[in-house]
Amino acid sequence: xxxxxPKKQLAEGLSHVERVIPTxxxxxxxxxxKLELSGGQLIFCGSNLxxxxxxxxxxxxxxxxxxxxxxxxxxxxxxxxxxEVVELEFGAKxxxxxxxxxxxxxxxxxxxxxxxxxxxxSYAGQLDGQRLxxxxxxxxxxxxxxxxxxxxxxxxxxxxxxxTRAVATDxxxxxxxxxxxxxxxxxxxxxxxxxxxxxxxxxEAGTAELELxxxxxxxxxxxxxxxxxxxxxxxxxxxRVIPSAFGVNITVGAxxxxxxxxxxxxxxxxxxxxxxxxxxxxxxxxxxxxGSFGRSQEALEVMQEGEESEIALAYNAQYLVDALRPLEGExxxxxxxxxxxxxxxxxxxxxYLAMVVPLRTN
Amino acid sequence: xxxxxPKKQLAEGLSHVERVIPTxxxxxxxxxxKLELSGGQLIFCGSNLxxxxxxxxxxxxxxxxxxxxxxxxxxxxxxxxxxEVVELEFGAKxxxxxxxxxxxxxxxxxxxxxxxxxxxxSYAGQLDGQRLxxxxxxxxxxxxxxxxxxxxxxxxxxxxxxxTRAVATDxxxxxxxxxxxxxxxxxxxxxxxxxxxxxxxxxEAGTAELELxxxxxxxxxxxxxxxxxxxxxxxxxxxRVIPSAFGVNITVGAxxxxxxxxxxxxxxxxxxxxxxxxxxxxxxxxxxxxGSFGRSQEALEVMQEGEESEIALAYNAQYLVDALRPLEGExxxxxxxxxxxxxxxxxxxxxYLAMVVPLRTN
Numbered sequence: 001x002x003x004x005x006p007k008k009q010l011a012e013g014l015s016h017v018e019r020v021i022p023t024x025x026x027x028x029x030x031x032x033x034k035l036e037l038s039g040g041q042l043i044f045c046g047s048n049l050x051x052x053x054x055x056x057x058x059x060x061x062x063x064x065x066x067x068x069x070x071x072x073x074x075x076x077x078x079x080x081x082x083x084e085v086v087e088l089e090f091g092a093k094x095x096x097x098x099x100x101x102x103x104x105x106x107x108x109x110x111x112x113x114x115x116x117x118x119x120x121x122s123y124a125g126q127l128d129g130q131r132l133x134x135x136x137x138x139x140x141x142x143x144x145x146x147x148x149x150x151x152x153x154x155x156x157x158x159x160x161x162x163x164t165r166a167v168a169t170d171x172x173x174x175x176x177x178x179x180x181x182x183x184x185x186x187x188x189x190x191x192x193x194x195x196x197x198x199x200x201x202x203x204e205a206g207t208a209e210l211e212l213x214x215x216x217x218x219x220x221x222x223x224x225x226x227x228x229x230x231x232x233x234x235x236x237x238x239x240r241v242i243p244s245a246f247g248v249n250i251t252v253g254a255x256x257x258x259x260x261x262x263x264x265x266x267x268x269x270x271x272x273x274x275x276x277x278x279x280x281x282x283x284x285x286x287x288x289x290x291g292s293f294g295r296s297q298e299a300l301e302v303m304q305e306g307e308e309s310e311i312a313l314a315y316n317a318q319y320l321v322d323a324l325r326p327l328e329g330e331x332x333x334x335x336x337x338x339x340x341x342x343x344x345x346x347x348x349x350x351x352y353l354a355m356v357v358p359l360r361t362n
Numbered sequence: 363x364x365x366x367x368p369k370k371q372l373a374e375g376l377s378h379v380e381r382v383i384p385t386x387x388x389x390x391x392x393x394x395x396k397l398e399l400s401g402g403q404l405i406f407c408g409s410n411l412x413x414x415x416x417x418x419x420x421x422x423x424x425x426x427x428x429x430x431x432x433x434x435x436x437x438x439x440x441x442x443x444x445x446e447v448v449e450l451e452f453g454a455k456x457x458x459x460x461x462x463x464x465x466x467x468x469x470x471x472x473x474x475x476x477x478x479x480x481x482x483x484s485y486a487g488q489l490d491g492q493r494l495x496x497x498x499x500x501x502x503x504x505x506x507x508x509x510x511x512x513x514x515x516x517x518x519x520x521x522x523x524x525x526t527r528a529v530a531t532d533x534x535x536x537x538x539x540x541x542x543x544x545x546x547x548x549x550x551x552x553x554x555x556x557x558x559x560x561x562x563x564x565x566e567a568g569t570a571e572l573e574l575x576x577x578x579x580x581x582x583x584x585x586x587x588x589x590x591x592x593x594x595x596x597x598x599x600x601x602r603v604i605p606s607a608f609g610v611n612i613t614v615g616a617x618x619x620x621x622x623x624x625x626x627x628x629x630x631x632x633x634x635x636x637x638x639x640x641x642x643x644x645x646x647x648x649x650x651x652x653g654s655f656g657r658s659q660e661a662l663e664v665m666q667e668g669e670e671s672e673i674a675l676a677y678n679a680q681y682l683v684d685a686l687r688p689l690e691g692e693x694x695x696x697x698x699x700x701x702x703x704x705x706x707x708x709x710x711x712x713x714y715l716a717m718v719v720p721l722r723t724n
Contacts, residue, residue, distance in 0.1 A: 070655055073628065073629075073655045073656075076628050077625070077628050077629075077658070080621075080624060080625040080628060081625070082621065082622075082625065082660075094656065100660075101622075101660050101661050101662070102622070102625050102626070102658070102659070102660040103658060103659050103660070104628070104629060104656060104657070104658035104659075105656045105657050105658070106629075106655060106656040107655060107656045259442075259444065260444075260463075260464070262442060263439075263442045263443070263444065263464050264464070266435070266438050266439050266442060266466070267435075267439075267466060267468075293432055293435045293468060293469060294435075294456065294466060294467045294468040294469045295466070295467050296439070296464070296465060296466035296467070297464070297465050297466075298444075298462075298463050298464040298465070299463050300463070
């Protein structure tokens with residue numbers, strides 16, 4: 001059985017599938033790539049147990065066969081092929097990969113060693129792929145890296161009949177992003193942040209199809225399909241802690257503020273909480289920091305509003321910089337005291353909201 | 363004492379000096395940057411004991427003072443400064459760094475804690491900086507990473523009255539590159555490969571000035587000066603082992619051969635010796651490899667000469683690829699059996715010679 005495929009297409013499809021497949025695993029079957037010839041297509045499947053991935057490529061032949069090869073070796077061979085077209089010849093024990101004057105005979109593994117793959121036949125929901133990718137990538141930073149509650153290491157997706165929201169929080173900060181587009185699904189789900197990273201890379205311009213079952217979200221975007229295992233447990237009731245009244249509001253350029261905080265924080269003590277102090281009065285935001293090497297400061301003119309004439313707060317500089325990264329242009333920064341979270345909202349990007357809890361300074 | 367300096371110049375100078383200065387050291391004085399105001403210049407010095415580095419920047423003021431600051435913190439602050447001009451104000455205990463609306467007060471350290479720096483007043487030799495950089499970067503790969511004889515971890519420079527040669531070898535391969543330019547020095551020296559890496563980065567278009575003392579090579583290139591500690595011990599008498607008669611010679615494109623070897627070696631066993639086999643007969647070079655995943659092959663047409671009609675040899679694929687990297691266009695590959703080194707010479711780059719010892723296959 002011979003198949004001819006353009007090298008570029010094959011290499012691109014494989015690179016996405018390969019990224020999911022673990023390089024080392026106690027389960028040797030997980031390191032395999034399943035190759036299926038079916039319905040005029042060559043289909044690759046791989047898994048890391050949290051996530052199954054499938055890529056499909058159109059071919060010129062009709063057949064119904066399955067094979068298994070070591071995923072990373074196969075992907076390396078394809079990446080380095082000299083020609084523009086690859087010939088794959090499936091034998092009884094070997095897959096012969098030829099291109100130009102180069103030939104590799106790769107030993108086939110048992111198909112029965114690969115994980116079971118089952119992707120949906122139909123998808124009930126859909127969203128614009130680029131908008132979903134933007135929502136996820138704007139909030140993903142706020143998920144916890146290591147936390148006693150596993151649920152903080154996930155990103156929540158809230159599907160309702162009017163819109164879709166992505167939310168992440170680690171308990172000290174929170175970010176959400178709203179897409180004013182109904183997906184056709186109605187559910188709240190939480191996806192592991194690592195799976196979200198892969199999801200973002202596969203979402204393309206055009207429609208992303210979505211399907212939910214009890215324990216997984218399935219997603220189809222162009223030639224790629226993903227099954228993502230959902231997280232169990234209760235996501236915190238974050239809306240309850242978003243303050244509604246603020247003593248001081250300022251309007252300032254997001255990039256200018258982020259750069260100033262980064263510079264001033266160079267003197268902050270990295271091993272403790274990377275503290276920067278903000279003091280706002282008479283339309284001037286004074287940023288200061290102090291550590292074992294010295295101290296630094298910068299002043300920005302801002303538009304100041306609100307009932308209180310001044311406010312002093314301290315933050316983890318990295319949390320501020322992370323919260324501002326998704327924003328371009330002017331933003332509103334709202335403060336309601338040292339014990340209540342501060343709010344960041346983009347003036348031109350009102351779909352995004354970030355919340356940062358100030359450091360306790362006394 | 364105030365000094366004004368363009369940020370770009372200051373950041374560039376600091377980035378080179380900072381790279382040499384260790385981020386951690388059991389000797390805290392080594393983490394310091396020495397700042398000298400002298401002769402209308404601001405001079406930075408740093409050291410990692412194997413190497414001292416100095417950068418000089420022209421300033422508008424005449425003064426004669428010395429200061430010390432933590433090198434990496436200072437370099438970070440300068441890198442993130444907002445404006446195009448930096449003001450440095452040296453006080454009794456602090457260095458105030460200002461640019462735009464940003465100010466940092468960095469605590470000064472004791473100048474007496476910094477290493478002693480002594481750069482030559484005059485340089486006896488000189489070479490074109492770019493040619494010297496090319497010679498060093500073309501052979502540096504052949505130096506040993508870890509070897510029982512420390513001398514293999516160095517690069518040898520042979521200065522004579524007609525030319526200059528850079529040589530490196532790890533005992534299994536060797537590379538040299540000749541510059542047809544006398545430096546004015548006559549000596550053979552060996553420089554640690556790590557110091558060579560820094561040297562390459564600092565060599566610029568124009569003249570590199572050279573000065574030798576018993577235990578160090580000093581080098582001046584543009585605004586930078588380096589003192590490089592030399593290695594002790596006898597460098598191997600490599601010319602003795604370069605064969606002069608060859609049974610088979612081939613002419614082949616260096617890039618085509620390197621790419622074919624890389625592809626075929628994907629099947630080679632990385633954990634053993636990454637073996638590829640070469641078989642030359644009737645103007646065809648057949649490259650093959652075999653490992654636990656399968657086997658691969660590629661054939662290249664070559665121009666074949668020599669007394670013998672065919673030859674079969676095996677190599678560590680990485681050694682071949684490394685040996686070919688400096689070459690563009692056609693190269694001559696010469697073989698004199700399985701127990702004698704093979705030779706690589708560029709047709710358009712005869713200054714470069716590489717020698718690779720074949721694997722013992724029986």
